[in-house]
Amino acid sequence: KQEVTQIPAALSVPEGENLVLNCSFTDSAIYNLQWFRQDPGKGLTSLLLIQSSQREQTSGRLNASLDKSSGRSTLYIAASQPGDSATYLCAVRTTGANNLFFGTGTRLTVIP
């Protein structure tokens, strides 16, 4: 069974700082990997999706990378803002499966 781990569980940074969130997964036979944002008590907002054949994806201040062989992905957030404060979830779709396996998330606080 695919297991997804996110470290750290929580992170506080001052506004303007660049930061990296980490995600690791145990089964490298993945179909794709998605990063989501979740605000307290709310649903999930998709940020980026990386196909297994891709190395990275970018959207605005966000950049996600994928290294299948080592079972790792990172989400890079540039010039962080207080509005970036949320929980960030990494989810993996394994080859042959339709569902996503989620990590427990990293709770990010950006301090003004």
Next chain:
Amino acid sequence: DTGVSQDPRHKITKRGQNVTFRCDPISEHNRLYWYRQTLGQGPEFLTYFQNEAQLEKSRLLSDRFSAERPKGSFSTLEIQRTEQGDSAMYLCASSGTVETQYFGPGTRLLVL
């Protein structure tokens, strides 16, 4: 709003009662997923539909849970004889030809 919608947003019920949740996916999406999320955890997969066919069910989906998607559009998730352990956020997601799963706002269930 053309996103995924869920109803109700909140439900409080007494142990032993039956509850039903509804999910309306993005209109052109043929794939629909149900997940459950407890506090501090990532979402866990419950079941998957492609059009009206229920193709996958997680071991988490006990006999008390049933899901339907009668016409390949909206879906319902029913929990019979609710237990306190059923208290969670129930999330619905949909996807189409693009792989990204788009999530609804969730239904928060509290079983007293």
